[in-house]
Amino acid sequence: MTLNMEMDRMKSPAMVEAPTRRTTMKPTVLVVEDEEALSTLLRYNLEKEGYNVVTTADGEEASLLVRECNPDLVLLDWMLPSLSGIELCRRLRTRTETRNLPIVMITARGEEADRIRGLDTGADDYITKPFSTTELMARIRAVLRRIRPALAEDVLTFGEVVMDRTAHRVRRGEREVQLGPTEYRLLEHLMQNPGRVFSRAQLLDSVWGSDVYVEARTVDVHIGRLRKALVVGNEADPIRTVRAAGYALDEQFMN
Numbered sequence: 001m002t003l004n005m006e007m008d009r010m011k012s013p014a015m016v017e018a019p020t021r022r023t024t025m026k027p028t029v030l031v032v033e034d035e036e037a038l039s040t041l042l043r044y045n046l047e048k049e050g051y052n053v054v055t056t057a058d059g060e061e062a063s064l065l066v067r068e069c070n071p072d073l074v075l076l077d078w079m080l081p082s083l084s085g086i087e088l089c090r091r092l093r094t095r096t097e098t099r100n101l102p103i104v105m106i107t108a109r110g111e112e113a114d115r116i117r118g119l120d121t122g123a124d125d126y127i128t129k130p131f132s133t134t135e136l137m138a139r140i141r142a143v144l145r146r147i148r149p150a151l152a153e154d155v156l157t158f159g160e161v162v163m164d165r166t167a168h169r170v171r172r173g174e175r176e177v178q179l180g181p182t183e184y185r186l187l188e189h190l191m192q193n194p195g196r197v198f199s200r201a202q203l204l205d206s207v208w209g210s211d212v213y214v215e216a217r218t219v220d221v222h223i224g225r226l227r228k229a230l231v232v233g234n235e236a237d238p239i240r241t242v243r244a245a246g247y248a249l250d251e252q253f254m255n
Contacts, residue, residue, distance in 0.1 A: 027144065028052040030071035032062040032088070033106070034080055042075065045133045046140075059083025063091060066098060070202045072148060073140060078107035078118065086121055093122035097197055102147045104140060106131070148192065156191040159253050161230065161238060163191055172230060182207065183226040190239070190249045199246040223247055 029046050033039040034057040043053045054069045056062050059080040066074065074092070078085040085105060092098040105123040107114070118126045124143050127136055156163040160173045170177040170187065179187065185207045190198070198206070200216040208214050223239065231237050240250035 026050055026052055027072040027148075028054060028069060029073050029075055029140070030062065030065055030069065031055045031075045032059065032080065032085065033057065033075070033077045035077075041133065042136075045137060046075075049137055049140075057081070059085065059088045062088055066092065066101070068205075070198070070206060071101070073102040073104065073144060075140070076103055076105050076123070078105060078109055078114075086118065089118070089121045089123055100147065100196070102143045104136075104143055106136070156188070158191050158194055158249055159238060161187075161191070163188060172235070175232070177229050179229055180225065182222050183229060186222055186226055187230075190247070194249045195251040197242050197245050197248040203246065219247075 027050075029051045031039055031042050031046070031053060033042060033055070036057070039055050039057065043055055046053045054065060054071065056065055057080070060082045062074075062076075062080075063083065065071075076085045076089060080088070085107070089103055089105065092101055092103065103123050104125045104127065105118045106127050106129060107118070108129045115126050115128075124147060125139050127139060154164065154166045156165065161177075162171045164170075165188070168184070170179055170184070186203065189203070189206050200219040203219050204214055204216065223241075227237060227239055230239070236253055238249055238253040240248050242248060
C-alpha cells in the first residue's frame, strides 16, 4: 500500500496531536521524523498496533523528550534539523539511562556504508525509505521482543520474584506477595525494565500518569510499601535506591 493510499484512510485530524507523556502501561514509541506526512502515517499505524506514540520533527527536542516521556523504543530518521539522527543515536548510547533503549533508524540513505555506520553507532535495526509499514511494524515488534521481551510476556521473572500478569498475582519463592494496585504497577514497570534507573518524575508519569498531580515524595512512600511487601526477614532487597537519581531493580539480586 502506498503512502498516499494509507493517508486517504486516515480521516481524523486529531491523530496529528501527540501526548507528550505516557498515561498507560502499554509501550510508548517516540517517532523522530521531520516529514509531516510520514510522521502522521507512522503515528496512525503504531496506534493501530496498540502503542502510545509521541512525535517530534526535531533532534534536539527528541533528546529532551526521551527524558520526559521515557519511551520503550525510538523510531529515528537520519536526516533531521538541528541535530542529525545519527548524532542523537550516539548521544543516547553514551547516557547510562538510555544505553539499552531500543532504536530503529529509518532513512533514505540505503548504501551499505550508511547502514553499517548506523548500526555501528548503536541502532538496533535499520530500514530504508521507501518501506512497507507492515514490514516496519514487524521489525519494531522483533526489536522489542529481542531487547524488551517483558513487554509481551504474561509472566515476568526477576530472580525469585514472579509476576503473573494474567492472574494479577506476585510470588517471591513459595510466598505470595500481597500488593496494592499502585505497588503492583510500580513493580510491573520495574520488572519490565530490570536494571534501568528511573527518576521519581519518570515513575510518576509511567505509573500514575500525567493527568494526575502527585508529589514526587509519594513515589518514595509507595516504594517503601513495595519493599515491605517484597522483603521479609533476612531476604535480599531487590530494589536499589540510586542517590539523586531514583530507583531500579538491582541486577545483583539475580546473582
